[in-house]
Amino acid sequence: MGSPDGLTRRCAAADEGDPTPCEGPLAAVVIVTGDGTQITGCVQHSARQLASMKGARLHPMAALLPWALDVYCRAAELPPFPWQIGL
Secondary structure (H helix, E strand, C coil), rough: CCCCCCCCCCCCCCCCCCCCCCCCCCCEEEEEECCCCEEEEEEEHHHHHHCCCCCCCEEEEHHCCCCCHHHHHHHHHHCCCCCHHHH
16 A cells, blocks of 8 residues: 555554565554553564564454454464564
8 A cells, every 4th residue: 555655554563674565454453462562453464473472462352353363373373573584
């Protein structure tokens, strides 16, 4: 998705070092980190963060969203910080 300034918008869950594009809505689900911080993100970056953050989980309300299962299943197949190893 493009923005008026010509840059591609990225969701809040996208790590600065992760070059992969967002997939799905930019606010598909909410990840709750181990310290309770909530991060809203797309399917791609939420899964990558869920796989990387110790103690992270999907917000309980994510169960009502159609993308939650996709995020959870993707995270289960990823190593932590996949962007650091080229995934």
